[in-house]
Amino acid sequence: MSNFSVGFRPNGEAMVLDLKGELDAHTASELEAAIKKAQADNISRIIVNGENLQYISSAGLGVFMAYIDELRTAGGDIKIAALQPKVYNVFDLLGFPMLFDIVGTEEEAIARFDAESRTTRNLA
Amino acid sequence: MQRAGLPVTSHDAVVRAKPALSVTNAVGRSTYHLAIPSSTSHLEEVRRFVEKHARQAGFNGDAVDQLKIAVDEACTNVIKHAYCGNPDHQVDISVNIASDRFTISIRDKGIRFDPNAYHLPNIFESVRQHRAGGYGVHIMRSLMDQVEYRSKGPVNEVCLIKYRQASPAGTAECGC
Numbered sequence: 285m286s287n288f289s290v291g292f293r294p295n296g297e298a299m300v301l302d303l304k305g306e307l308d309a310h311t312a313s314e315l316e317a318a319i320k321k322a323q324a325d326n327i328s329r330i331i332v333n334g335e336n337l338q339y340i341s342s343a344g345l346g347v348f349m350a351y352i353d354e355l356r357t358a359g360g361d362i363k364i365a366a367l368q369p370k371v372y373n374v375f376d377l378l379g380f381p382m383l384f385d386i387v388g389t390e391e392e393a394i395a396r397f398d399a400e401s402r403t404t405r406n407l408a
Numbered sequence: 409m410q411r412a413g414l415p416v417t418s419h420d421a422v423v424r425a426k427p428a429l430s431v432t433n434a435v436g437r438s439t440y441h442l443a444i445p446s447s448t449s450h451l452e453e454v455r456r457f458v459e460k461h462a463r464q465a466g467f468n469g470d471a472v473d474q475l476k477i478a479v480d481e482a483c484t485n486v487i488k489h490a491y492c493g494n495p496d497h498q499v500d501i502s503v504n505i506a507s508d509r510f511t512i513s514i515r516d517k518g519i520r521f522d523p524n525a526y527h528l529p530n531i532f533e534s535v536r537q538h539r540a541g542g543y544g545v546h547i548m549r550s551l552m553d554q555v556e557y558r559s560k561g562p563v564n565e566v567c568l569i570k571y572r573q574a575s576p577a578g579t580a581e582c583g584c
Contacts, residue, residue: 306452309448346540
């Protein structure tokens with residue numbers, strides 16, 4: 285039995301993925317399937333809520349690396365929110381803060397998406 | 409045979425459908441063993457095994473977390489690269505608790521990893537190429553005081569060592 289689950293929850297124009305448990309090389313495929321499902325539903329704005337994520341290895345981080353480019357090309361992004369410090373440390377070890385929006389709360393992630401929408405509209 | 413993105417041969421035929429545990433003791437030291445099939449479905453069990461003994465050895469929460477992720481990365485590399493994802497082999501994990509250090513040994517009989525050929529991928533390049541791998545060795549080296557690879561005959565071993573206090577210059581006591 286896998287100690288990992290992904291919940292789907294819409295929040296405005298974004299889809300929130302609630303991660304729970306331990307994300308490793310065995311469970312990474314579940315996160316990958318969740319992101320693919322969002323893409324299939326034409327959702328490119330994804331917020332990963334890590335409040336209940338207890339553990340991540342490089343295999344889990346690799347899923348974010350594999351999909352971020354496609355989602356940004358489609359006008360969206362993956363914003364990562366509410367990570368526990370021990371999980372954030374692993375993101376930091378690989379330099380993720382240089383590449384990803386990692387914020388303290390889901391509300392901050394929504395605010396970032398909203399700010400990007402305003403910028404895009406003003407440029408148009 | 410080495411692994412560096414080259415074809416594979418691996419030797420041992422499997423073994424056990426379920427993990428096996430054993431313990432050996434010597435004066436002032438304790439060694440615990442876990443054998444698992446070469447499948448990522450056993451990674452959680454490996455982490456629990458290391459967590460239990462690291463806590464018993466008195467390591468703090470941060471150190472325990474670091475040992476767990478290091479052994480996960482090492483076993484994942486063995487499963488994915490030494491055995492190319494074939495679950496019909498065995499991975500042997502040993503934990504040795506000494507007065508000054510905690511040593512995890514991971515052994516396989518698959519394709520040998522050449523640490524000298526390893527280069528940390530560029531994260532921006534990984535994103536551009538939608539590629540996700542190659543970061544496990546970096547994590548192990550970042551979190552452990554020593555990471556040593558060795559091979560003897562068909563057996564490959566990686567040793568992950570964490571000292572109780574700031575790392576002295578020492579020699580890893582791997583069993584190869």
